[in-house]
Amino acid sequence: MISIRYGTLAHTFGCLPLKSLTATLQIYDIDFVQLALSKAIQDIDTSTGKLSPGLANYIGEQFDRAGIRIGVLGCYINPIHPDPVIRRLEIDRFKEHLRHARQFGAPMVATETGALTTFQAQDPLHYEEIGWDILKATVQELAEEAEKWGVFLGLEGVCTHTLSTPDKMRRILDEIPSGNIGVVLDPCNFIGDAVDMQDQIVDDAFRLFGDRIILAHLKDIYQDGERIYHGKAGGGHFHTETFLSKLQKFKPMIDLSLEDITNLEINETVALLKNIASLEK
Numbered sequence: 001m002i003s004i005r006y007g008t009l010a011h012t013f014g015c016l017p018l019k020s021l022t023a024t025l026q027i028y029d030i031d032f033v034q035l036a037l038s039k040a041i042q043d044i045d046t047s048t049g050k051l052s053p054g055l056a057n058y059i060g061e062q063f064d065r066a067g068i069r070i071g072v073l074g075c076y077i078n079p080i081h082p083d084p085v086i087r088r089l090e091i092d093r094f095k096e097h098l099r100h101a102r103q104f105g106a107p108m109v110a111t112e113t114g115a116l117t118t119f120q121a122q123d124p125l126h127y128e129e130i131g132w133d134i135l136k137a138t139v140q141e142l143a144e145e146a147e148k149w150g151v152f153l154g155l156e157g158v159c160t161h162t163l164s165t166p167d168k169m170r171r172i173l174d175e176i177p178s179g180n181i182g183v184v185l186d187p188c189n190f191i192g193d194a195v196d197m198q199d200q201i202v203d204d205a206f207r208l209f210g211d212r213i214i215l216a217h218l219k220d221i222y223q224d225g226e227r228i229y230h231g232k233a234g235g236g237h238f239h240t241e242t243f244l245s246k247l248q249k250f251k252p253m254i255d256l257s258l259e260d261i262t263n264l265e266i267n268e269t270v271a272l273l274k275n276i277a278s279l280e281k
Contacts, residue, residue: 004277005256012266033068057104072109072184072257101149112158139153158190166201182215213254215257221236230260232265
């Protein structure tokens with residue numbers, strides 16, 4: 001039976017010594033982790049310039065012995081940072097992750113795309129275009145690096161970021177025609193406060209780039225009075241069943257990373273989602 005595989009952020013369990021982290025992960029019903037090195041591994045310096053094939057292999061081996069894949073390296077930079085010096089440091093850090101991803105056992109390195117309003121104070125009329133042009137240049141450079149090393153650059157859209165809508169995600173894929181760019185689809189991040197429009201937003205995402213999804217994120221949308229917030233999947237206003245059905249159709253056996261969840265909620269949530277997915281077949 002071809003089914004979705006579930007995982008979560010490695011630092012959901014805290015920042016731990018590597019062997020303690022991998023031992024802890026074995027308790028949970030997950031197949032993979034999204035590993036942000038500095039957020040999850042306490043006892044190894046993985047700052048820029050410290051990675052090597054040997055270090056990456058060593059870390060990957062510890063996860064492999066625990067029966068947990070490193071499904072994705074998370075390297076959440078700001079690719080449109082307004083300070084070009086800092087932006088260059090961020091880009092270089094991301095490129096280092098791309099160079100070593102395969103030694104970790106990871107097929108992709110993922111990032112979000114910086115706040116939509118980054119350049120609003122500088123130019124209230126054209127700030128979106130400024131941010132877009134810088135993002136495009138950054139993504140072009142990162143895509144070229146990903147192509148060299150045979151891995152994916154994963155881009156995640158968020159309603160308040162430069163890639164704020166499914167249409168903008170499609171646009172970046174069209175403007176930079178690299179097969180090594182993939183989409184990290186977090187539907188709740190695209191939806192934001194537009195809960196009543198969630199079905200249209202999700203449908204647009206699958207219509208526009210369903211074939212380019214390489215990883216999915218899942219959480220849920222909750223409301224407390226006027227406040228809308230995110231929490232564990234399966235108990236809120238997000239149409240989880242519909243999303244899982246579409247995901248199975250477009251990308252069978254895709255990795256689905258659970259977000260906004262505590263370690264104590266993981267096994268129960270995975271069991272719930274597996275049950276929902278089985279009912280959808």
